[in-house]
Amino acid sequence: MLSDLHFAVERNEIVGFLGPNGAGKTTTIKILNGLAFPDSGNVCLFGEEGGMRAAARRRIGFMPEQPYFYEYLTGEEFLGLCGHLNGLSRGEIASRSRAMLGRVGLDAAGNTAVRKYSKGMMQRLGLAQALLHDPELVILDEPMSGLDPVGRMEVRNLIRELKGSGKTIFFSTHIVSDVEALCDRVIMLHRGQKVAEGTVNDLVGEEGVRFVEVTFSPVPPRGWLEAAGIPAGNGEIQGGTFLLRAGNVDEANRWIGKFREAGSQVFSFVPVKKQLEDIFLEQVSEKGGRAAIGGRGEQEEAGDGREEKRGR
Amino acid sequence: MGDRILSIASNTFRETIRNKILYAILAFALLIIGLSWFLADLSVGELTRIIADVGLACIHIFGVIMAVFIGITLVSNEIERKTIYLILSRPVPRWEFIVGKAAGLCITLALVTLVMAMTLFVTHAGYGGVWETGILLASAGIYMELVLLTCLASLFSSFTTPVLSAIFTLSMFLIGHVSGDLLVFGARASSAAMRVASGVLYYVLPNLENFNWKNEVVYGEVRSAAVLLFPAGYLLCYCSAVLFLACLIFSRKDFR
Numbered sequence A: 001m002l003s004d005l006h007f008a009v010e011r012n013e014i015v016g017f018l019g020p021n022g023a024g025k026t027t028t029i030k031i032l033n034g035l036a037f038p039d040s041g042n043v044c045l046f047g048e049e050g051g052m053r054a055a056a057r058r059r060i061g062f063m064p065e066q067p068y069f070y071e072y073l074t075g076e077e078f079l080g081l082c083g084h085l086n087g088l089s090r091g092e093i094a095s096r097s098r099a100m101l102g103r104v105g106l107d108a109a110g111n112t113a114v115r116k117y118s119k120g121m122m123q124r125l126g127l128a129q130a131l132l133h134d135p136e137l138v139i140l141d142e143p144m145s146g147l148d149p150v151g152r153m154e155v156r157n158l159i160r161e162l163k164g165s166g167k168t169i170f171f172s173t174h175i176v177s178d179v180e181a182l183c184d185r186v187i188m189l190h191r192g193q194k195v196a197e198g199t200v201n202d203l204v205g206e207e208g209v210r211f212v213e214v215t216f217s218p219v220p221p222r223g224w225l226e227a228a229g230i231p232a233g234n235g236e237i238q239g240g241t242f243l244l245r246a247g248n249v250d251e252a253n254r255w256i257g258k259f260r261e262a263g264s265q266v267f268s269f270v271p272v273k274k275q276l277e278d279i280f281l282e283q284v285s286e287k288g289g290r291a292a293i294g295g296r297g298e299q300e301e302a303g304d305g306r307e308e309k310r311g312r
Numbered sequence B: 001m002g003d004r005i006l007s008i009a010s011n012t013f014r015e016t017i018r019n020k021i022l023y024a025i026l027a028f029a030l031l032i033i034g035l036s037w038f039l040a041d042l043s044v045g046e047l048t049r050i051i052a053d054v055g056l057a058c059i060h061i062f063g064v065i066m067a068v069f070i071g072i073t074l075v076s077n078e079i080e081r082k083t084i085y086l087i088l089s090r091p092v093p094r095w096e097f098i099v100g101k102a103a104g105l106c107i108t109l110a111l112v113t114l115v116m117a118m119t120l121f122v123t124h125a126g127y128g129g130v131w132e133t134g135i136l137l138a139s140a141g142i143y144m145e146l147v148l149l150t151c152l153a154s155l156f157s158s159f160t161t162p163v164l165s166a167i168f169t170l171s172m173f174l175i176g177h178v179s180g181d182l183l184v185f186g187a188r189a190s191s192a193a194m195r196v197a198s199g200v201l202y203y204v205l206p207n208l209e210n211f212n213w214k215n216e217v218v219y220g221e222v223r224s225a226a227v228l229l230f231p232a233g234y235l236l237c238y239c240s241a242v243l244f245l246a247c248l249i250f251s252r253k254d255f256r
Helices: A025-032 A075-085 A090-103 A119-131 A149-164 A176-182 A200-204 A222-228 A249-261 A276-286 B002-017 B020-042 B047-071 B073-080 B083-088 B094-128 B133-157 B162-176 B179-188 B192-204 B214-218 B225-251
Strands: A014-018 A060-063 A137-141 A168-173 A185-190 A193-198 A209-217 A235-238 A241-246 A265-273
Touching: A014 A025, A014 A149, A014 A176, A025 A137, A025 A168, A060 A119, A075 A090, A075 A119, A075 B002, A090 A119, A119 A137, A119 A149, A149 A168, A149 A176, A176 A276, A185 A200, A185 A276, A193 A200, A193 A276, A200 A276, A209 A249, A241 A249, A249 A265, B002 B094, B020 B047, B020 B094, B047 B073, B047 B094, B047 B133, B047 B162, B047 B214, B073 B083, B073 B094, B073 B133, B073 B162, B083 B094, B094 B133, B094 B225, B133 B162, B133 B214, B133 B225, B179 B192
Parallel strands: A014 A168, A014 A185, A060 A137, A137 A168
Antiparallel strands: A185 A193, A209 A241, A209 A265, A235 A241
16 A cells, blocks of 8 residues: 655656565556556656656656566567557667667567567566657666576666666666665655655765774784773684774774774774665664565565655 | 557457467367258258358357457456556557457457358358358348447456456347347336336347348348448447447556
8 A cells, every 4th residue: 555655756867666575666656657546646747747648658668567578479579569559650660679679688589479588588678668769767667577697787787878868767676786786866665655765875874884893903912902891792803903893983983092002003994884775674674564675576566555646 | 549549459460360269269160161061961941041041150159259258358368468568558548458459359350250251152152053142241240240249348358357258248149139129028018117127228238130130141032231231330339339438447447
């Protein structure tokens, strides 16, 4: 069930829609595309209310989660159908189909029936059909799902290229590393509600330091270490250095002063920051839920709830 | 608009023409039409009538089976396979999708009916030595009925499951061939309310007997093509109403 969900996507942004399975990501995306209807609220696309209208959809490219195609068509025939439905001319369809198939690495499989495609090839064809008509806004539902590491890297690169060519990209995922690698902004969704929104840096924050690792060299005398009162488990000798874990920067600075007095110098200073995944898990656990992050293949649970959302 | 409907219809035609069940039913129908030759040999009296009678009944029954059982899956298959998301997320109004799907199946049924009708036409001529054009006219009537059933199947499949759609469409097929009786029996009712109700039902339910002139063909009362005019008008009006309703329901369908 979606509830009290507001967000905006600015032009030429990559926005990640992050949430565990069943959070309502796919339902939200279906509402954006006019495939589902909110009980209340509205979608505003390209600055105009009533985003489900055909004029707005002409400017959107959409790839559903684990897309299925007409198995009896070849990749090129399917793109031809999509092109016709988007109002492209025959010439545009022919040239853009070839270009898109090449762009997603399916140029050799254009004349192969879709039923012979692997899962990864289907995903690539899904991307090709979403980009065929040169949309301004690209909405992708779990675009990396089912891809091998090479395929995932290619999709990431493609998304970056799209941003480079001025497109706006909104994609859902439950894989945090995809968001960290790609997104200008993140919207976190859990149980149909937005739990956080911002850039990765905003969300992780300056105060997001989990602990600080400081190494000192040379290692101070054993007697001094025992007398210094370093909490158990927070320090250890590693070769010719001593590794100390301080809870925060201030504590680390205090220890640095003490170690210097003992004749030991700072060899390295590493603040270990929180990862987006830590933030996400915190948000989810605060809401009392269980997160299924990084899994794949699960279907979104379709909530029967209400929705209010603003897109651009 | 026209291009998009044509694209959807053409894609539906490609889909339905590849349906193996369609070929199984067609093969069975052609076999029975062919066998009517031998059936006529075993009969007494007007032998060519047997061929026309059996053949037209065969075209009718197997055509209905094809229209109903392919028609009810037209929309549900798209939803089940999620291919509908790739169509409706484009600038395609939902009514164009419904009309395109129904049109695609109608093209397939036209082809299949034509194959069956031509087989019967040739079989009949081969046996009796007469080119009976009434067979083609009667087949045109059957085809019109199939178009109407396809529209009804599209309507039912826009809001319910394939099984219920099949039950509803087959019920309409059965009722449609006796709906004329509603008017006759309703007129004899003592209650005015019953007379009004039977009249309303008569006009709401399809009258498939409007497309049935098989007996006239069998008994040699060959009609001119003018006989198609009234049924064609009726078909146009009825199908427009049914498809309008289907589009209305489908336009609010939520694909969560």
